[in-house]
Amino acid sequence: MLEPPDLDTTALAEELARSYALSVAALDFLALGADPNTAVFRAIDFDRRAYFVKLRGSFDPVSVTLPDLLRKRGSVNVIAPLKTHTGALACDFDRFTLILYPYVDGRDAWETGLTETQWHALGRALKSLHTLTPPPDLAARIRRETYAPLWRDRTRAFLGRVEHETWAERVAVQAAELLRDRRDVIQNLVDRAERLATTLQEQPREAVVCHSDIHAGNVLLDAEGVLHVVDWDDPILAPKERDLMFIGGGLFGGRRAPAEEEALFYAGYGDTLVDAVALAYYRYERIIVDIAVYCESLLDTDAGGVDRAQSLHYLESNFEPGQTIDLAYRADRSGFFSAGVSGDV
Numbered sequence: 001m002l003e004p005p006d007l008d009t010t011a012l013a014e015e016l017a018r019s020y021a022l023s024v025a026a027l028d029f030l031a032l033g034a035d036p037n038t039a040v041f042r043a044i045d046f047d048r049r050a051y052f053v054k055l056r057g058s059f060d061p062v063s064v065t066l067p068d069l070l071r072k073r074g075s076v077n078v079i080a081p082l083k084t085h086t087g088a089l090a091c092d093f094d095r096f097t098l099i100l101y102p103y104v105d106g107r108d109a110w111e112t113g114l115t116e117t118q119w120h121a122l123g124r125a126l127k128s129l130h131t132l133t134p135p136p137d138l139a140a141r142i143r144r145e146t147y148a149p150l151w152r153d154r155t156r157a158f159l160g161r162v163e164h165e166t167w168a169e170r171v172a173v174q175a176a177e178l179l180r181d182r183r184d185v186i187q188n189l190v191d192r193a194e195r196l197a198t199t200l201q202e203q204p205r206e207a208v209v210c211h212s213d214i215h216a217g218n219v220l221l222d223a224e225g226v227l228h229v230v231d232w233d234d235p236i237l238a239p240k241e242r243d244l245m246f247i248g249g250g251l252f253g254g255r256r257a258p259a260e261e262e263a264l265f266y267a268g269y270g271d272t273l274v275d276a277v278a279l280a281y282y283r284y285e286r287i288i289v290d291i292a293v294y295c296e297s298l299l300d301t302d303a304g305g306v307d308r309a310q311s312l313h314y315l316e317s318n319f320e321p322g323q324t325i326d327l328a329y330r331a332d333r334s335g336f337f338s339a340g341v342s343g344d345v
Helices: 009-020 062-072 116-130 150-161 170-181 183-202 258-269 276-299 306-317 324-331
Strands: 024-030 038-045 050-056 091-093 096-102 106-108 208-210 219-222 227-229 236-238 272-275 336-339
Touching: 009 024, 009 038, 009 091, 009 096, 116 208, 116 227, 116 258, 150 183, 150 276, 170 183, 170 276, 170 306, 183 276, 183 324, 272 276, 276 306, 276 324
Parallel strands: none
Antiparallel strands: 024 038, 038 050, 050 096, 091 096, 106 219, 208 236, 219 227, 272 336
16 A cells, blocks of 8 residues: 555554554554555654554454464564464454564565575575475465466456446556557466466365465565565465466566576575476466456546556556566466476576
């Protein structure tokens, strides 16, 4: 959310005092992220300690339970939420769920890129996640991949709507024009994802715990260069390619060629067989979800202020040469291939 939500910040400070015994001296909105359902603030107490306050409009308890478990098991690459005075990992506030974290003063990988050492660290962090065996009660609460057509159907619906509906708001007009101009490309993406989804449903792959949104904006680098994976809002039990598709997929700022990103990452992750069917499916599906989500925010409402122009920019960027759509097409090859220190990537 790039603009502050309509809420009483005095009441928010009071809730932090009540639930976390945090005496707030200053509370500043941070214009971060593309999610219109998430707002974040930096809170400073009277001892000048900083905290990261996250407000979620929709909330899955697994999003705090999983990083808490990873931190307890020794992961230095995870920032665990702080507990309330009752021992809970979150609490209710207004129409949101409130989650409090220690504040890490740093920049994300969009801003800085990753060094070779940091790419290796990211590989090790995801390997640790993918080999995690969660307790049965937690595993039962993590959603499972079904390859459902929800987002493909929504994208098809928007393709139909822009052919006969009109909009007055400037950014909505531009979004509708983009869909009309790129109709054939988008329809092809949906068709390819549908075909691959059918294959994956008929021939299930091994499922592991995945972060599901491991792009550059969710990789935070602190002042010492230590890498932290953040934003655990939507973990899933899925083939490991659910996360691996981000590596070399045009979602880390383009400072390195895709093959170089992959080589550095797998030097930390280790040798592995990558399922090209699953990899291609997830790259297609990621783009389709982006199209549907951004169209919902741009065509179904005129709310959002400066978020709207940013959302349109993110939507348009998928279609640029060498970006996510081109890289998804390159990943669409059958069978398995070796990725790692000694393999092709």
